Amino acid sequence: MLARLILLSVMALAPAGPYNQGNQLYARKDYAGAARAYQQALKAGPSADVCYNLGNALFKSGRIGPAIVQYRRAHHLQPRDADIGRNLSFARSYRVDRVLTVPGPVARVLDETFHLLSRREAALLAAVSFLLAALSLSVWVVRRRTVWILGTTVLAALSLFGLITQWVWAGEVGAQPAVIVAPEVNALSGPGEEFKQILLLHDGTEVRIREKRGGYLLVQLPGGSGGWIRSDAVERVY
Amino acid sequence: MTWVHLTSDRWLCRVDGMVRRVLLLLAFLVIPAVTLSAELQFSASVGRTTVGLDEQFQLDLAVQGEDMVSVPRPVLPALPDFNLLGSTSSQSTNISFINGQMRKQASVSFLYVLSAKRLGRLVIPPCKLTYEGREYASQPIEITVVKAAQGQAQPMPARPGARPRDANVPIEGNLFLSAVPARRTVFVGEPVMLEVSLCTRLRITDGGWAGMPTFDGFWAEKVYDASRFDFQRRTLDGKAYDVSRLKTVALFPLSPGDVTVKPMAFNVAVMQTSRDFFDMFGTTQTVRVESKPVTIKVLPLPEKEKPAEFTGGVGQFTLSAALDRTATTNSEPINLTLRISGSGNVRMVGKPVVPAVPGLRILDPEIKEDVRVGPAGVQGTRTFRYPIIPQTDGKFVIPPIRIAYFDPRAKSYKTLTTGPYECSASGSIRSAPLVEATGLKVLGTDINYIKADAAELVVTPIDPPVWPNLLYAVSLGLVAGAFWYRGHTQRLLSDRGYARKVRSSGLVRARLRQAEAFLKKKDERSFHAALTQAVMGYLGDRFNIETQAMTKEQLQAELERLQVGPETVAAVIEVIEQCEFARFSPGARPTDDPVQLFQKARDVMGKV
Numbered sequence: 061m062l063a064r065l066i067l068l069s070v071m072a073l074a075p076a077g078p079y080n081q082g083n084q085l086y087a088r089k090d091y092a093g094a095a096r097a098y099q100q101a102l103k104a105g106p107s108a109d110v111c112y113n114l115g116n117a118l119f120k121s122g123r124i125g126p127a128i129v130q131y132r133r134a135h136h137l138q139p140r141d142a143d144i145g146r147n148l149s150f151a152r153s154y155r156v157d158r159v160l161t162v163p164g165p166v167a168r169v170l171d172e173t174f175h176l177l178s179r180r181e182a183a184l185l186a187a188v189s190f191l192l193a194a195l196s197l198s199v200w201v202v203r204r205r206t207v208w209i210l211g212t213t214v215l216a217a218l219s220l221f222g223l224i225t226q227w228v229w230a231g232e233v234g235a236q237p238a239v240i241v242a243p244e245v246n247a248l249s250g251p252g253e254e255f256k257q258i259l260l261l262h263d264g265t266e267v268r269i270r271e272k273r274g275g276y277l278l279v280q281l282p283g284g285s286g287g288w289i290r291s292d293a294v295e296r297v298y
Numbered sequence: 299m300t301w302v303h304l305t306s307d308r309w310l311c312r313v314d315g316m317v318r319r320v321l322l323l324l325a326f327l328v329i330p331a332v333t334l335s336a337e338l339q340f341s342a343s344v345g346r347t348t349v350g351l352d353e354q355f356q357l358d359l360a361v362q363g364e365d366m367v368s369v370p371r372p373v374l375p376a377l378p379d380f381n382l383l384g385s386t387s388s389q390s391t392n393i394s395f396i397n398g399q400m401r402k403q404a405s406v407s408f409l410y411v412l413s414a415k416r417l418g419r420l421v422i423p424p425c426k427l428t429y430e431g432r433e434y435a436s437q438p439i440e441i442t443v444v445k446a447a448q449g450q451a452q453p454m455p456a457r458p459g460a461r462p463r464d465a466n467v468p469i470e471g472n473l474f475l476s477a478v479p480a481r482r483t484v485f486v487g488e489p490v491m492l493e494v495s496l497c498t499r500l501r502i503t504d505g506g507w508a509g510m511p512t513f514d515g516f517w518a519e520k521v522y523d524a525s526r527f528d529f530q531r532r533t534l535d536g537k538a539y540d541v542s543r544l545k546t547v548a549l550f551p552l553s554p555g556d557v558t559v560k561p562m563a564f565n566v567a568v569m570q571t572s573r574d575f576f577d578m579f580g581t582t583q584t585v586r587v588e589s590k591p592v593t594i595k596v597l598p599l600p601e602k603e604k605p606a607e608f609t610g611g612v613g614q615f616t617l618s619a620a621l622d623r624t625a626t627t628n629s630e631p632i633n634l635t636l637r638i639s640g641s642g643n644v645r646m647v648g649k650p651v652v653p654a655v656p657g658l659r660i661l662d663p664e665i666k667e668d669v670r671v672g673p674a675g676v677q678g679t680r681t682f683r684y685p686i687i688p689q690t691d692g693k694f695v696i697p698p699i700r701i702a703y704f705d706p707r708a709k710s711y712k713t714l715t716t717g718p719y720e721c722s723a724s725g726s727i728r729s730a731p732l733v734e735a736t737g738l739k740v741l742g743t744d745i746n747y748i749k750a751d752a753a754e755l756v757v758t759p760i761d762p763p764v765w766p767n768l769l770y771a772v773s774l775g776l777v778a779g780a781f782w783y784r785g786h787t788q789r790l791l792s793d794r795g796y797a798r799k800v801r802s803s804g805l806v807r808a809r810l811r812q813a814e815a816f817l818k819k820k821d822e823r824s825f826h827a828a829l830t831q832a833v834m835g836y837l838g839d840r841f842n843i844e845t846q847a848m849t850k851e852q853l854q855a856e857l858e859r860l861q862v863g864p865e866t867v868a869a870v871i872e873v874i875e876q877c878e879f880a881r882f883s884p885g886a887r888p889t890d891d892p893v894q895l896f897q898k899a900r901d902v903m904g905k906v
Binding site for chain 1: 743744745746747748749750751752753754755756757758759760762763766767769770772773774776777779780781783784787
C-alpha cells in the first residue's frame, strides 16, 4: 500500500482498456488495428509498454521509421528493458540507409552507464540523494564524526551520477531527434522544392532537426551532412 | 619451356638462344621470390613459341598465391587465329607453419590446348583473371607459326658406329617409325607403355623429332628419351632391320572409349650412295617418317561395387599412416601423414577422406609425390600431410581411415584401412564448447513479442517532474542552518557576553513572570524588588555589565557611556526610583500604581 502510494507520487495510472484490446488484435495479426488501439491508449499519456507494443505493430506493418520513433520513446521511459533495446536495434538493421557512425568502446561504455536510469529516475535519485547528502553534511557540521563526511561523499557521488544522467538525457531531447517516416525523401539544399537535391533519405533514418522554415525542416545526419526536407516526412521522437 | 612472366618483357621471346637461357634462369629465380609475397601471381606461358600450322601446343595459365579461397577460371581473350582444342586444370597446395601461423600456398594451373590457324607471327593477347575485386592480366605472348612442323626438337646425331647400309635401297618399306603399345585394352587410369622406335634398312646420318609428340587423352609420363641412335639388329616380318628405340612413355588414359595416339613425325637424314664412282660420299636426303595411329581401347571402371572411399587410384597400392606426435599443447598442430605407395597412377590418387572428429579441425592436406618411372612401370608414393588443430582439450580418437583403389589385375576394387589413432590436447586456446556440435540452429530472426496485458497502465510524462528541484533549496537551507547552529554553540562556549545576551531574554521573562505573580498576590514589596531585579538583570545581561552592586547614579553613568538614548535612560532611572521609593518608604504610595509601573518597566526593556 505504502509502496503504491510512493509510486503514485511519481507516476500516474490510466485505464488499460485500449491497450489490452490492441494486444488482442496484435495476437490475431491485425497489426493496423492494433496500432490504432495503442495510439488510442497513448492519449492517456506516454507509457513504455504501449510505445513498445505500438512499435511492434508498426514494424509488422512495414513502417520502420514510425516503429523506431516508438521504440526510442519506450527506451527513454524504460532504458533497462531488454526487449525494447533489442527490437530497436532489430528495426534499425532493416533500414535502407546505413550512415551511422560506430561509437568507440569507451563511448559505448559511457553511453550504457548513463542510460542505466531513465530521466525521471535520474531526477529523483539526484534530488533525494542531494537532500540526504545535505542532511549528512549538516550532522557532520554539528557533530564532527568522520562517518558523516563519508556518507556525504557517497551520497554526493550518487547525486552527481543522477545529475549527469539527467544532463545526458536532456542533451538527447534537446538535440531534437527525429526519424524519417516517408519511404523515400529528397533532402534539398534549401527550404523549397526548387532547390537542388543533395541527399536521398529512406524510411527509418535518424536525424536531428536543426531549423524549421515554413513547411520545411533542416535535418542533419549523424555524420554531419544534411539538408531540407518536407516536415511531414519526419516524425519527432520527443 | 619458355616462361613469360608478368615482370618479364615481351622481347624475351625474340632474343637469341644464349641470352634467352640466361634470362630464363633469372625468371625462374625471380618467380619463387615474388610468389612469397601476399599478392596473387598470374602468369601465362606456352610450351613452344615456334609451332607448325595446325600443330597442337599448350598454353599454361598459372595462378599462385597465399590463402586462395577459390580461384575463378581465367578469361581467355578472343583468339581468332587459334583453335581452342581443350582445357584442363590442376591444383596443388603447400601448407607450412611459421611461428605458429599457418601459411597456405596454393597454385592452380589452367592448361589450354591450342593450334594455330594461319602462318606468321601471331599474338596471344593478355588473359585476364578477377580475384577478390582485383584484376590481373598476363603478358601477351608472340607465337611464330611456320609451315613445316619443325618444332624445337633437338637434332639427333647418328652414332659414329652406325652401320652403312647398302646403297640405293629404296626408302619405301625400308624406313618407318613404329609405335607399339604394350597392351591395347586397359582400364581408365591404368598405364600402358608405348614404345616408339625407328626401324631402318638404310644408312642414317642424322635425325630429329618433327615436332614434339603429343598424347591427347592421356596423362603421359616419360620413361625413356633417346639422345642418340642406338641401332640393334632385329628381324621384323622376315626382314632384318636396324631398330633404335627413340622414346618410351607410360600413358594413363583419362577417359573411357577408343583413344587414338596421333601419328608422330620424325625427320631422318638418309645417306644415299651415288652411282657415280667418283662421288665418294654420296648425298644425304631428309625423309619425314610418321608412325601409324595407335588406337587403345580404354575400359571404364566398373560403377557397380564402387566404394565410397575410391579416390581415383588404379594399380596396386599400400597405405600407411602416422601421427607425428600423440600429445599437443596450446593448439599446436599435430600432423597426420598418410602415405599411399605402389605402382599405378600414383599421381592421380586423390586425397583420402579423414572422418570429422568433434573438437579437432582437420585442414586440407599438403600433398607430395615421389614417382619413379622405369621400364617396369610407374611406381611411387603420394604423401598427404593433414595438419590437425585441436579446438578443445581432451583425448581424441581419429577413426580408421579408408581408401579404395581399383586393381586392374584382379578387375575389382580393394579397400585399404589404417588406424584408429589416438591423440590428446591440453591448453587449447579456444576451450569453448563447439556450438556446431550441440546442434543449435538459428532458423530466422524476428522482433521480440509484445508486452502482456495490464490491469492499469503506468503513465510517465516524457518531461521529468519539477518538485525534486525544491529538495535542492531545502538541502541548501539545511546546510546553512547547520553552520549557523555550529557557530552559535561555539560562541556560547567561548563568548560570555554573547552567552549572557542569549540567556537574558529567558531570565528577564522569568523575573517579569515572578513580579507579575507577586502583583497578583498583592505583595507589593516583593513585586517591586522583583521588578528592580528584572530591569537591572536585563540591563546587565544586555550590555554585559555588573549591575547588581551599582547605585542608580553609577547605572545612569554607565548607560550614558554605552550611548543609550537619554529618554530611555531617564525612563529606566524613573522605574528604578519608583521601585526603590515603594520599597524603602513604607506607607508611601508611588506615583504610579503597580500595574502601570509593570507596563512601564516592560516598555523600557523593549526600548533598550
